[in-house]
Amino acid sequence: MPQCTDSLGPVMVLGPDRKLGIIRDTTLQPFRPKHEKFVIPLKKPCLELTLRVRLYYQLRPGQEILLRQWEKKVPVSRLFANK
């Protein structure tokens, strides 16, 4: 989201009556795909992981609209062969 201050200091503010300028912008921009990698370490041996990725749009805290849901079962037993 675009994160704004009142341009009097570095603290983010809320509300159009206080915002002035943008100090940091983490939004999704046109023509600029966003890539993120999530590393999930496996501390204990297991047979299979169910991975779930959800993309949702938050209108305000507590009000989310689910946009996409991706799920995949991944066998991982072979990753522990050396233990």
Added chain:
Amino acid sequence: MPGFAGSKKTLALGVLGAALLLWGAGLAWAGGGQAQVKSLAGLLERYDSKRCQECHGEIYEQWSRSHHARSLMGLDGFSFMSKYLRKGPLAVKRPQDATLANFPCAKCHLPQLLTAGDQVAKELAEVIWRDDKAVVGRLNIGCLVCHQDKAVVHHRPEPGVLYGAKALQDHEGDVKTVRRSAFMSSPAFCGQCHGMGPNFEFTPPVQCATLYGSYLHGYVADGGSRTCLDCHMSGKDHTFPPDFSDREGTAKLYRDALPMEVQALPYTFHPRHGQYAPQVVVGVTIRNRAGHRIPDG
């Protein structure tokens, strides 16, 4: 010399008369060339879109479902101005103390207010203070805001004229003349309200809408060529999606705009002799096909 004194008096009267004429014309220019609105009831009456409904029923029905039709109401019927009038740099102790200076938000949320007087601002503050949503809900970005007040910028809107996609000579209803406004199909038309950042003309400045700025500097600058109307008014649809009250419709629009790919890589990292780190690396890529940042605001 009596003759000279007489001509001086005539000149002074003439200058005064011209000044009064200019002042009156200035008032007339406000709000599409009509006299300045003096009351909230007058504002509601002048900008009531219901008079357009009889002939433009389908468009009226679409518009009535849009956020333009409830521009002073937030999500789920929330009256957002109530908070700003009570606390913060725009607050007043009593609604009777409010003036137009307490309503910079009106620049975009109710532009017709800024051509009215402080008395109208006081009445609006009272309505908001007592949470009268029946009245607040009738103040909106209606037909006349887009098709008259905001329709042209290269000259002032002509008195008694509407503007649209094409000219009409015999328009039915109160306004007989419709002129074509090429400006209305330009993204700059929407940009008048859907903003570029800080509004420095107000004290204190306010910042709400930045979408048009994002369109210009984040989309057009990188080679984008679609306009606002291409996505938000396809087929002259006056609902101007998204309608955030319609969660399903909003979800579909955002899904179309934000394709997502996910890849999962299970493997064991082996950084040094005897050390093994089983893990799964999940890579997510999201693209933005819209003509502006998402989210904005």
